[in-house]
Amino acid sequence: MKRDSIYYQIFKRFPALIFELVDHRPQAAQNYRFESVEVKETSFRIDGVFLPPEGTTPRVIYFAEVQFQKDEGLYHRFFTESMMYLNRNQSEYDDWYCVVIFPSRSNEPSDTRTHRIFLNSDQVQRIYLDELGTSNTVPIGINLMQLTIAPDETMAEQAKQLIERVQLESTGTIPKNEIINIITTIAVYKFSSLSREEVEAMLGLTLEETRVYREAKAEGREEGREQGRQEGREEGREEREAEMLKVIVPLLFKTGMSIEQIAQQLNVDLEAIRLAAQQNQEK
Template identity: 75%
Template sequence: MYYQIFKRFPGLIFELVDYRPEQAQNYRFESVEVKETAFRIDGVFLPPAGATPRIILFAEVQFQKDEALYHRFFTESLMYLYRNQSEYDDWYCVVIFPSRSLLPSDTRTHRIFLNSNQVQCIYLDELSTSNQQPIGINLMQLTIASDEVVADKAKQLIQRVQLESTKSLPKNEVIDIITTIAVYKFSSLSREEVEAMLGLTLDQTRFYQEAKAEGREEREVEMLKVTVPLLLQTGMSVEQIAQQLSVDVKSVRLAAQENT
């Protein structure tokens, strides 16, 4: 979820920390693999071309207790810096927790980082929830809202987005994220119940369109698994089956291979 939020709105990270580069909205968020190690860093904000200074931000969103968090996060970040020394002038780390209760108990081992101005911990439950906060902050806080209030908060945020959406936080993109959060939090509800709760039609959102497309693809795969072997037994070629079923040849071949 947070990967999608940061991927669509990389500038949001700068609303959480005390750093406002001039090209904040032009940063790109990537999941990068550090060469020659088994580490994969899920959140790295890379500066745009021509940025001065070139500042890299490493971000970690931690929603469960993990005593090894600091060991892993700082090791991965420093390894990336070592392998890419020519790509940056400075760096920062941001760790986002829903609350302080998930902090690792060992803060002494990494005190050189935790007590420096290069590392900042954010606690979502300690941020103001008022409408005076940027929309992006309220969007992140929605992920930790209780089931009792999340519906009202989602509707209020949708109404606010309708009025205040900007180029950096376009309306449709934000509503897609709100819809995704609501659907995951209320997975037991029907589509109609979620629509009534949010006051919108899911057909209009990218999340529903993608989910519907995924469902259609799954049904097509299952259909091919049954149909392709039967048609092959009649003597039809893979190409003829693909033409008959109006699907691509690759899909027919995959279905045929699974049944051999």
């Protein structure tokens, strides 16, 4: 499941959702913009930076990291990237915060001492999605993020319940159809092996009428085409290699080299050399 892509879409469309997770809410929260920012002259890329709208004071930047896999180097990388960004953009902010989102505490790096100056400060907040409350008690935006960690066996039911909430409750400034689009995206990615009809039945929606379904399926088709092209290139490479061995192996045999020596010399699998030798004998 492509959670990085999903969270990029969630925060890009609804940047104010980040403030439902943290303990502070800046003025003009709805007008923040979400960007993926490259720190120039390095190989670092910050996945999520929430930039304040023009004219607001104080200008507060929020760095966000969504981490669903155990990564012991996460804090080393995240705080380094964030500090480098702050250093290179000193005139663009008055304050900053970091938000790190985990599905559960078990995904957090075990070393929380090395970076304790950050982790124990009020400028860094760690969020554990499975500790935010049940789906019927949390705001819709948080419920949407919790859907990304739902087990396969309960995800469909949770998605349907969330869709019902969206249709019945106020979603504030967030358009209801946009939230349903994100729910659709999560379902399509999570159950990529299902047909359109099966996903429709699961969610109670007509997915072919939604933009997200078309985009997700188009991406799936492109991935399929790319895989086919890759497989075709691989098959072609194997055919060319087999033809080359048919010519080279007999010549190397004449020098007195063994099959093992030829395989080592050509850096080719031993079985491929045996097959080429056998085909040469059958001629």
